Amino acid sequence: MKWYGYGYVDEIIVQREDQTLHKFKEGDFPRLNLRDIEDFLLLLVQKKLSSLEQDVIFDLNVALRMFTRRVVILKWVEDLQLGVKSYQKKRNRLMRLDELYKFCDETLTSVRNVLHDIVNNLRMKYLSKRKWSNLDRKRSCIMIKAIDQQLFERRLLRNLEKFVGGREYRNDFRLLERTI
Template sequence: MGRPALSISKMKAAYYPDVGLEQMVPDQMWIEEECKYDVAAMYGISHWWFQRQRFYIDRHTSEGDRRAVRTHMRILSVVRIEVFPMYGYNYMKKIVLRRADLKEYVIAERDFKYLYPSDFEDLYLLNLQGHLNHLSPEDKKILTTAVNLWTRNLVIRQRVEDFQLGIESYQTQLNLTKPRWDAKGFEYKHDFTVIDSPRAVTFRDKYGVQMIMRFNEIHKFSDGTLHQIDEALDYRVKEFRVNRRNPGLDTRFWTKKDVDRSKEFMFAIQKRLKTRRIFRNLESFVGGRIREGDYRLLKRTE
């Protein structure tokens, strides 16, 4: 009987609600280019011997059918799995899932890279709720191991790409690329005005300094800043009258174009916040330690 390929360590899930966190990062910590990955650390297999590392990484970097497995439909159950032994360990060959349309889908572990984070959340919830007990103990252990490894992979990637989730030592270089403030004349715009070129929104940090947030740099801002901007835009969309004078707009009218641009920003911000919520859940699933305030936040969002 082979051993399951398990490699999970404690991880800390962090939540940063501070408004203006981006302005508090010291200048010497910012870099010009994004970081590089330590591939073995990213998969959580740094302590494996080389041949086994190479075998595992090669299997998962091989091509799969993205269109066949990438869907937002919820995973309802796991029908069965197939495994194979190699180097004294058991690896998952394929898994048969039943999604919300009640159809069965067959995926290999190499297809995990095409799944959404919510799919891994579904698999973890099935395990926690006892819906995998129809599998043999060995198959259940192998499936849990595979999901743990790929959840660790997802979490580390997200940490590297989004420093607000907490910096750990899994990467060779910190990904603190500084937000850019290059919209011409933005300091003369009203607060929370959406600029067309480049796509950005103006706001004031906690020190009262007017800043901008570019549309393609939303991921560089803390949850507190995103909540502040989202709430302000939501108020303007719901309360401001189109083609009329409104409080806070002394020199121009609120237009339908302003409404549409604000809704686009709100959608992008809410999507980013939802993604962070899912990743905080995933970190807690694989043994991460979360603070008490974060736990109350997770319970409210679930």
């Protein structure tokens, strides 16, 4: 049954390179690998689903777009949950030492720079106007050391992957020199 020009995909049978037939329904999308969804989208864009009717192709296209939007939104929500927990817009930021692995390098670097300014008692516009106590400075020093250690370990692992052959250097040898 179609309402407003949209129907749902009953069942699609696809033959892969290994000559096996696979049946897919719209309800199976969450259980599929994302590469399978990507393959479906490529087949749609390249118009290689000529054996299917136009209505089925249109329904598959709509279903795949809706599913990819859902996946993207879920990924954004997951990234936000792993990010810096911020309350009252840019106040009361909380970052725990045992959760540093959740943050990307750029976030850790920017937090490290702010903490460095607090330790050195620098007056910056982005910092609050309050006077930082010695306890705040000691905590900032501990956090800076932990962030430096986390960034160092990540650089070391990246360079090890490159050395073993997991990644290409892409003509950027500064990372290798920085770790050595």
